[in-house]
Amino acid sequence: MSIAENIKQVLSELPDGVRLVAVSKFHPNEAIKEAYSAGQRVFGESKVQEMTAKYESLPKDIEWHFIGHLQTNKIKYIVPYVTLIHGVDSYKLLTEINRQAAKAGRTVNSLLQLHIAQEESKFGFSFDECREMLAGDEWKKLGNVRICGLMGMATNTDNTEQIKAEFRSLNNFFQEAKATWFSNAEWFRELSMGMSHDYHEAIAAGSTLVRVGSKIFGERIY
């Protein structure tokens, strides 16, 4: 199947209220153009240099989402144009995004990443670390970064019950955070979860943004 057909297939499976982030990392501009021609406008990348090069050479109505692990010294390169940063996993990173966003005269939308998987390798706050940060008032003073929701990655396993339980735990925390710290923040509404192999489970657990790469663009060559 072509990229355009893959996009149509995935879109046909998304209920109202769930948006597709087409994860184009490690794929060339030609692949993105094909998805663009099929109507896709939201793309996800995980490397700062790669995303910036693509931003510079591709149509300006593309929404670029940064989904990787962001290093503080590289924030400045994406802040002028990024639409959403998915993986904010420390207070320090949040303050640095705020600082660079203020310099650029922007407010940058971001998601807090929670560690929900039974794997050491994945990044993110624990639920308690995140509660502790949100319970403090410091983050509320960061006027140039807007926390729009949460992001998480499930364990890479064939055990769908485990995957569902992990996604549900993130949705439970999302509801708690919404009720406790964001009850008046209509922008706190995104739950970024689900990749090629588990987006159906993520949608069943309340995802609003699925990040699908290989199912659309084919396997990546690392």
Ligand SMILES: *Cc1c(COP(=O)(O)O)cnc(C)c1O
């Ligand atoms: C690469 C990546 C994806 C997409 O993964 P696929 O399995 O190719 O769909 C989604 N989210 C994050 C954070 C990624 O790094």
